Amino acid sequence: MARVPIVLDFTVHQGPFTLEVHQRFEAQAVALFGPSGAGKTTVLDSIAGLRRPSVGVIEVGGHVLFDSERHLDLRPHARHVGYVPQDVALFPHMSVRKNIFYGIGRGVSPSLDTVLRLLEISPLLDRRITGLSGGERQRVAIARALMSGPNLLLLDEPLAAVEQSLRERILPYIECVRDELKIPLIYVSHSLDEVRRIADRLLTIEEGWVVESTTGHPRLAEGRVLR
Amino acid sequence: MNPELIRVVMFSVGMATLATVVMLPPGIALAWVLARRPFPGRTAVETLVSLPLVLPPVATGLILLRLFGRLGPVGRWLDRLGIEVVFTWKAVVLAMAIMGLPLLVRAARSGFEQIDRRYEQIAATLGARPARVFLTISLPLASRAVMAGAVLGFSRALGEFGATVMIAGTLPGTRTLSTSIYAYTQTGQDAAATVLLAAAVVVAVAAVVVSNRLSSAGHGDR
Numbered sequence: 001m002a003r004v005p006i007v008l009d010f011t012v013h014q015g016p017f018t019l020e021v022h023q024r025f026e027a028q029a030v031a032l033f034g035p036s037g038a039g040k041t042t043v044l045d046s047i048a049g050l051r052r053p054s055v056g057v058i059e060v061g062g063h064v065l066f067d068s069e070r071h072l073d074l075r076p077h078a079r080h081v082g083y084v085p086q087d088v089a090l091f092p093h094m095s096v097r098k099n100i101f102y103g104i105g106r107g108v109s110p111s112l113d114t115v116l117r118l119l120e121i122s123p124l125l126d127r128r129i130t131g132l133s134g135g136e137r138q139r140v141a142i143a144r145a146l147m148s149g150p151n152l153l154l155l156d157e158p159l160a161a162v163e164q165s166l167r168e169r170i171l172p173y174i175e176c177v178r179d180e181l182k183i184p185l186i187y188v189s190h191s192l193d194e195v196r197r198i199a200d201r202l203l204t205i206e207e208g209w210v211v212e213s214t215t216g217h218p219r220l221a222e223g224r225v226l227r
Numbered sequence: 228m229n230p231e232l233i234r235v236v237m238f239s240v241g242m243a244t245l246a247t248v249v250m251l252p253p254g255i256a257l258a259w260v261l262a263r264r265p266f267p268g269r270t271a272v273e274t275l276v277s278l279p280l281v282l283p284p285v286a287t288g289l290i291l292l293r294l295f296g297r298l299g300p301v302g303r304w305l306d307r308l309g310i311e312v313v314f315t316w317k318a319v320v321l322a323m324a325i326m327g328l329p330l331l332v333r334a335a336r337s338g339f340e341q342i343d344r345r346y347e348q349i350a351a352t353l354g355a356r357p358a359r360v361f362l363t364i365s366l367p368l369a370s371r372a373v374m375a376g377a378v379l380g381f382s383r384a385l386g387e388f389g390a391t392v393m394i395a396g397t398l399p400g401t402r403t404l405s406t407s408i409y410a411y412t413q414t415g416q417d418a419a420a421t422v423l424l425a426a427a428v429v430v431a432v433a434a435v436v437v438s439n440r441l442s443s444a445g446h447g448d449r
Binding site for chain 1: 346349
């Protein structure tokens with residue numbers, strides 16, 4: 001695996017909630033693990049530029065995305081960060097093809113053929129978004145993010161809303177993205193089973209604090225699931 | 228139908244259509260800003276936009292007359308450019324647009340507010356700059372509300388009377404459906420007034436049907 005240096009060293013104040021992340025590491029796939037409301041999505045939103053930290057630095061692969069001291073705050077469109085939110089947010093007024101092509105042209109995208117092959121979505125191209133199943137929607141959302149040429153891919157509980165049998169089918173697609181396209185991932189999950197398969201770095205977040213940051217999988221053998 | 232009555236109907240529909248076209252760009256921009264961008268003075272802008280809804284139309288007309296008359300701040304400036312507004316067809320369009328604008332802004336704003344912000348945010352993460360996000364995500368997703376607002380604005384423009392009388396009068400070249408019905412009734416030409424009344428009802432019903440269809444199509448799709 002090609003590992004990239006990642007700096008997540010920031011504080012977010014959001015009403016009474018405060019998120020503190022102070023981590024520097026190298027990883028190919030990072031898992032954010034923790035209970036609901038711990039602040040995992042806030043981490044992703046901050047990296048994507050959708051939420052502004054109060055103070056700190058966010059850096060991926062040597063590219064500074066946010067640095068409060070230098071007054072640097074790249075707008076979301078300039079960050080080259082692909083984001084698949086929990087609800088996937090496929091554009092409902094566009095076909096699958098138009099969704100996938102939306103971000104093309106920003107950076108160096110993987111070839112369309114490669115993405116279609118990896119995610120097996122060629123037959124879906126001319127379908128409407130409203131007619132897709134949960135698993136198909138997830139794969140289209142991942143394809144859309146990949147085709148925008150991201151330097152980093154954020155996946156927010158991509159399997160939370162799909163059945164167990166479907167999870168087993170979608171996980172290999174995410175593993176293909178990680179191994180063949182070699183795009184660094186940050187993956188939010190409640191499931192240690194998923195984390196064990198996807199990530200080489202685990203950040204456990206509870207009540208806005210990173211309580212554990214580990215490589216390897218010392219906790220993962222338990223296979224427990226947080227809800 | 229009497230050619231003069233046909234001319235009045237065509238003129239009114241044409242002026243209301245033009246007023247709708249004129250009010251669309253500022254109306255959509257105002258609706259989007261009010262829905263999406265908190266800024267100092269927002270309440271003042273909201274109040275100003277809604278003012279024609281609550282002020283007596285003749286009062287709005289008087290304000291327009293003061294602004295666009297030859298001695299008014301805008302009229303004086305336009306006069307230097309050789310543009311005359313008051314008591315011309317341009318005054319009719321202006322009065323119609325100002326009176327229809329609040330309805331357009333209210334409907335469009337509601338449409339923008341109903342869009343899940345996640346779509347706009349994700350479009351930005353895919354590399355779209357704010358203008359592209361607006362044109363490819365926000366506006367298409369709010370399009371039915373905008374269209375419904377445009378139909379409402381058109382209907383309001385077509386029925387406009389008070390402001391139009393103040394700034395455009397009831398001259399032969401500025402007579403609309405409303406001002407003509409009033410003028411014919413005042414001069415005892417009840418038959419002509421009734422024909423125009425029927426025409427106004429037909430156009431109004433058509434506008435309501437179109438507006439309702441747009442609204443129900445919107446509910447079905449999302």
